[in-house]
Amino acid sequence: MKTYLILIPVFILVVFQASILPLNLLLVLILIRTALKPDQQSFYLAFWSGLFLDLGQGTPLGLSSLIFLLATLLLFLYSKKFEPTYAPFLAVFVFLISLFYNWTVIGYLGWQKSLILAIITFLFSFLWQKFVVKVSERKVRLRSLK
């Protein structure tokens, strides 16, 4: 699948976030994508998503990009030594970054929204580990048996 296709859900999320959605799901999308596949594309995704979001929300251009890029870099460096998809870690990471984002962009912490994002992240990564990873592990085992 072409990597740039991820910009489609990014655009949709930006439009929704800037009009009716009170949660920063774009941040969750970027961080989950980085945790699952920590590569150079993650930085481009963070950059473009931030720019789109700033254009849509009317926040200073480049501010969201800077925060998203820093968060992606942190997660990327963490993934060099540890497992970034570990659900409790990723949830706490999203919570902290969301607090920082709210504080920088909006001017207050908004911890309730950050908590909701953390719960969503936790559930997603937990289910991912439970089903997707286990299924692929089983496939690998079956292939090696053959």
Added chain:
Amino acid sequence: MRDERLRKISLFFLLPFFISLLLFFFDQKGWLVKFKGFFSRPLIWSEGKIFNSYQGVKESFSNLGDVQREEQITQLEGKLRQLAVDQTQLSSCLEENERIKKLLGSPLPPQWHFLEARVIGQGEQMKIDKGQKEKVAEGMMVISENILLGRTIIVEENFSLVEKVNSPNVKIPVVIKKPGQASVQARGLLLGQYKDKLFLDRVLQGEQIQKGDLAITSGEENWLPDLLIGQIEEVLPKTAELYQTARVSPLVDYQELRIVFIVVK
């Protein structure tokens, strides 16, 4: 090998990072207004469509219930709001009359002009479809009837962001009046709180406030005077502190707003 990879990654990080920094710097200087205006146009258009459809869906869902009862409640709420509005208008007219009688010959307060705007987004801030093109400036009050909704904090070419009065950053000096009365019961500071709540603070213990009293802008700290904000819902139990506090409910549901007015002086 590993160093090489890290170097590559840091390049992938540093390039967009510096571009973002540059964009941020240029934006702060105000050099990107035209650029932002051009590129945000399709986003603003889509946001407006999404917001309107969402409001339509919400309305049709609310109509699914007991339609008659719902209508009655809406009508009553509207009447109640209108009464509160009329009462404040009357009381401020009375007060103004008194003032004019006393100050015959002095200039009347400046006329306010209104600019109609459509709400196109409801996030942390309210987004409206009027911007620099329509000569909207930062700090302009946004109202509905004579109820204060907030003030513009970011003005772009095609749209503006309004900081709502219930935003946690907002502090508005207010006077408390009984509905239908011109005299000021108390003075205080209205603080925005999360989730459409307002909090009244800095009311001296000696002053009388009670449920149903109206919180109205006092006109200090660059807020326009005599604009309704909310109604006292509950006076919080008195403590040993110097000030009394109260919970205030806004007079409008910010999520339901579609058309608002910007006060252009």
